[in-house]
């Protein structure tokens with residue numbers, strides 16, 4: 001069982017909260033990651049002292065020395081979660097212990113200090129309670145308050161070693177439907193020049209550096225008329241790994257849904273694991289194994305593979321319409337809208353998260 005938090009986030013409310021009318025304009029059409037709630041959580045870790053200085057304060061610019069290690073050596077990790085306001089006004093989040101555990105694993109890989117699960121959860125509770133009015137009503141659509149915890153080397157020091165001062169921060173951003181106007185399939189470009197991660201690297205950690213490494217491929221995707229890149233394994237350039245920020249599933253005609261097995265260079269998504277668990281109840285057979293690019297191409301051509309989708313907290317489930325490479329492309333899902341299976345999985349997850357369906361697995365944790 002979880003312990004009680006050792007950090008108390010002391011709340012200093014800002015006197016100049018955004019006026020209700022203005023906030024409601026934002027909540028009516030929040031977009032994604034553009035607007036932020038009134039406050040943020042902060043805590044500072046110092047070598048020899050541990051975590052302290054935990055507080056909720058006005059959202060605003062951070063003071064950082066130009067020599068802060070994160071700006072030079074990218075010692076940084078983050079998480080992505082959502083808070084949902086249910087019909088009775090209570091606010092819940094989805095499997096936060098999985099995010100806390102991943103945050104701890106990422107911290108270990110990036111030589112950052114561990115944060116106790118209970119302290120991580122306490123920061124979520126404290127911020128969401130302070131900015132409760134910023135949590136959109138999740139009872140009908142899929143609106144939520146996106147939560148972004150992150151941790152970075154804030155020590156002002158240019159030597160290369162794990163920082164002796166680290167800052168933890170949590171910000172919150174109202175999020176509407178990722179797809180305004182219905183599910184729109186994305187097209188994927190197969191990156192042959194760039195890898196996202198390699199064996200022994202940081203692929204399994206949620207760190208900003210992985211995202212920086214994925215951006216050149218993203219540009220390449222755009223140049224080929226695609227929305228995103230899908231990365232192959234860095235050794236043989238043969239097996240599917242994932243997108244820059246989402247895991248991937250293929251749907252087979254016989255009801256199997258297959259996702260690449262975790263290799264150490266793939267990020268273990270909470271959405272991915274939840275879909276694997278939900279599959280049986282939706283009459284699907286989950287499978288984790290290596291998938292070659294060739295299998296995807298030929299399966300999509302023959303009709304053996306009927307759909308493909310990407311998944312992650314931000315967009316939940318995103319159908320994939322086309323798979324494109326240097327000298328060819330194949331359709332890998334229905335045109336115009338998402339396939340049946342992707343839509344069914346998406347709805348099931350959202351129904352649990354937003355409180356429209358019963359949470360039989362104890363996946364939800366109440367924040368407020």
Ligand SMILES: *Cc1c(COP(=O)(O)O)cnc(C)c1O
Nearest residue numbers: 245246247267269270271312313
């Ligand atoms: C965050 C992330 C995902 C999705 O993880 P969720 O826990 O489902 O949000 C997938 N791939 C990468 C590289 C990620 O950073």
